[in-house]
Amino acid sequence: MRLHLRRREEKKIASIKNWTLIYGRRKTGKTTLVKSALKYDTYIIIGDVNNAITQSGEIVRIEKALEEVKRTLKNGGIAVIDEFQRLPEIYWSLIASWAPSGILVAIGSSYGIVNKVFDRNSPLLGIFTPSEIVLISYEDVLSQLNDPVLSVLYRDPWIIPFIESYDELKKRIKEFSLVAKGLIGEVFKEEERQLTDLYYKILLTLGEGVWRSKEIAGIVQREEPTITSMINKLAKMRLVSKILTLGKENYYKVSSPPFP
Structure with a gap:
């Protein structure tokens, strides 16, 4: 299904x-928001440690x-670097030397990139401001x-192209x-973690x-402190909501x- 949903974040984008790091969990619509709302001059995607896509x-x-x-x-324009978390940190000092010229928007599909960019030893500290993109309201x-x-379903943008009704979701749930498991695995990869069977069992149980963490611990047969710690890590990756x-x-x- 081809559908463009207007979002309140469009005005912000x-x-x-100023130089901005847009970050959030994978498939929350960060790239779509930037492409639809920001009038940029240059856009590149970091493909891997050696290559980029223009x-x-x-x-x-x-x-x-x-x-x-x-x-x-240098010409005062706006440039976008997508999948910024894949850019080797060896280039960060180089990028920092270009500030404050123009406007650089970096898009990062992980929460780990936030800690690295705003670490006290990062050459990018004090250059970027953070802007988180979560699910659509x-x-x-x-x-x-x-x-x-x-x-409710369309709040998570990745599902929009695939279904047009709740009944269709039920028929194709398998x-x-x-x-979903592939997307979760991708999130873990970007966070430099491994999607183990235990993490996946916790997500399925949730x-x-x-x-309750105590009940989950009993179901997966692990100690409660271990399960609580793992759930909190899932919450930091925005795969789980902690209320x-x-x-x-x-x-x-x-x-x-x-x-759910």
Whole structure:
């Protein structure tokens, strides 16, 4: 399904006036937001430690792509570096030397990149400001779809091209579970972690509605402190939502609405 949902974050992206690091979990619509709302002059994607992809789709060496970014910034333009977490840190000091010329927008699909960029030893510290992109707000989706149930599912943008109704999701749940596991694995990879069977069992258990860490520990047969620690790590990756309660326990749930 081809559908562009307007988001309240578009105004924030369109009005960027300084070097900005846009970050968030994979598939929350960061790239789509930047492409639709920001009037940039140069756009590159970091493919791996050696290569980048230009706006025209050409694969070039990272050094060549960064030269184009530099020219744009020196001319007072706006440049975008997507998948910034893949850029080797050896280039960070070089990029820092271009500031404050132009506006550089870096898009990072991990939360680990935030800690690295804003670390006290980072050459980029004091140059970028952070801007987090999370799931689409329910109000934004509902105002455009007028479908309360589908609006909950469409909060997570990755599901939009695949389904047009909740019934369709139910019929295809097995294939989407495989897609979801692949996306989760990609999140772990970007966070420099490994999606182990235990992490996946915890996510499945949370998806079934079990939210107490003690109960989850019993189901997966591990010590509760270990499970609590792992759930908190999942929360830091925004795969799990951690909600405070009036009691001593936290309420945990899977963040992605299609798989509550």
